[in-house]
Amino acid sequence: MDLSTLLHPDCTRRAVEVTSKKKALELLGQLAAPRLANASAFDVFESLLSRERLGSTGIGFGIAIPHGRVADGSKPVAILITLADAIDFDSIDNQPVDIIFALLVPESHHEQHLHTLQAVAQRLNDKQCTRAMRDAHDDMALYQAFIRCNS
């Protein structure tokens, strides 16, 4: 799966100001909804939240990869944000999170795209990559930093 076709520059935001995990998920919903045919911002928020209830998607190293399913009718959507101030995310290493990559997958394509998640996790496990992302000056630079990361 080529990650650059999945993530659009419009869905990339740098140094976002959010104060809690819930606020962050709400923001992800707002960013994703315009690109989804049959899902509102609230649907996205609820899907992501119900996944978090099973256990945090914070994989450590300040990174979280929330994911969820949405109604069929559009392509999968990815959102990438970095936060101005790290927030608590109940991560596996207990540390606050400042890089969030969210993936929303239509129900019928659900299984194939779970492998995309693993590719994303692998990419974000690379310290050079996350350093470049944290150092990005604007949204476009963040987008480029992520796309240029080689895994």
Add this chain to the structure above:
Amino acid sequence: MTEINGIMLLMGALLLISILAAAVSNRLGAPLLLSFLIIGMLAGEEGVLRIQFNNPTVAFFIGSLALVIILFDGGMRTHKERFRVALWPAISLATVGVALTCAITAAAVVWLFDLPWPIALLIGAILSSTDAAAVFGIFQSQNMRIKQRVAATLEIESGTNDPMAIILTMTVTAMIATAQEFSWWVITVDVLQQLLLGLVVGWFGGRTFVYMARKLTVQFSFFPLLAAASAVVVFALTSGAGGSGYLAVYLMGFVIGNSRLPQLMHILQVQDGLAWLSQIMMFLILGLLVTPSHLMEHWQLSLTVALLMIFIARPIAVWVSLLPFTFPWRDQVFISWVGLRGAVPIILALYPWLMNIENQQLFFDIAFVVVLISLILQGWTLAGLARWLGLEVPPSAEPDGRMPLDRVSSKDPLELFAFNMTERSPACDHSWNELRWSVPVECVGVLRAGEWYPNHSSLRFSDGDTLMVVAKAQHVDDVSRVLAAGGQRQTLNSTSFFGDFSLRGDVTLEAVAAFYPVGQLPAESAHHTITSYFDQKFYRRVVVGDQLKLGGVQLTVRELDEQSGAIATVGVKLLSTSNN
């Protein structure tokens, strides 16, 4: 005077060579104990130095004393938490298993070689104890961790089956020596008496020592010696009263090791050295005592007994002993194979020799050959087997250095941990202020290029720094999770083993199915939580690293709740499917 000098030179040199040899054999993956034994043989009457040593009484004395120290040390290192999954299986192995191994071996020897029953039983009893120290030494030298269900079972088994084998040997020997009529009744009563007395005195001895250590004010360095001396006293008292002294010191060690005594870390450090010294001495002296050319006299009998125990008696005994506990087959295969024989059988074989039983040398020679074969054949293959059976788990995060602050008296023992920062540590690129903690911990500075920076609060940690923190010893895991490097160099790395994502243990399989392709769930398991599903599949003895496949995903137990043993988190890993 010159004679004394000569003996000292000899003893010192042998010890020195053994320790140097340990470094070499570690690199070869060979069991350490084997190299000590061989050095002893090389120094012996038919080796290079041609030392004449033929005194079983001295060897027995040194061997027994060494065993007391080793078992005491083993008891102190047995954590209470391990009992949850392994106590009863291990006790079953140490009782039923030992009796079965002994009986099967004896029956086969009677049948194949036409020896009288008491002699055959004595051979079986002498050889029925296993040695876990050898096993864990090998894992440690390879930086390998295996599943706790297997590790704890082997460990507790070997601690408890030595007393059992010793009791059996002594009883049968006494019976042969006094030409008593052979009676199962006498054996049973004797065994029970030994066990009971051993348990009572050992527990009492442990409690007394803990009480004493809390009240006593002596020089700090005396505590480890006090512990060792108390163990020897408890051993001698129990044996004198007709109980099993070995069981008593093992239990005493266990009570002390789980007491949260402030001096415990110091005691353990010194004990570690003492236990190694004991191992080396014991194997050296046994290597010296043996006459290698005699070993070949009964080679048919020895070889048969060795193969019998490894391939028939032990597997059957393990299978029967573990029957009530339904262990996974991989665990059973491994436990069967790792019935490694250590020094105990050789020392036990001295007992008939001391009692002047007919054919006294026979037992010693057989025991020696069996131990040699076991150490070589099983010792060299067990790391590979553990990997092949999938029993390896990623090593948990831990500090690169630990210094107990045991001279400062606090309610809970404190420690100073040192962590070498790498890019694989979650704390890398962060400063101390940015880290969050679930347990109390304080940073005492950063070492950068050898320079100490106590004023660290805004310093960003980077590759090559060493971070020093103080926390309670019991919180070592919580602290290490944030500061230690997550195994890049290790053979098995956490992410590839557990998967990237984790789920809580108390969610239902149905809920998991909403996000991951777990396939068709059978109606009765849909309402199971992950915990109850694993409990059902692993018969309530779930350990970290246990895996279950569900459709296209693999769930791996990642963390357990320490108190209840329930699953805290499992890792989810997607198995590669054909459509990718």
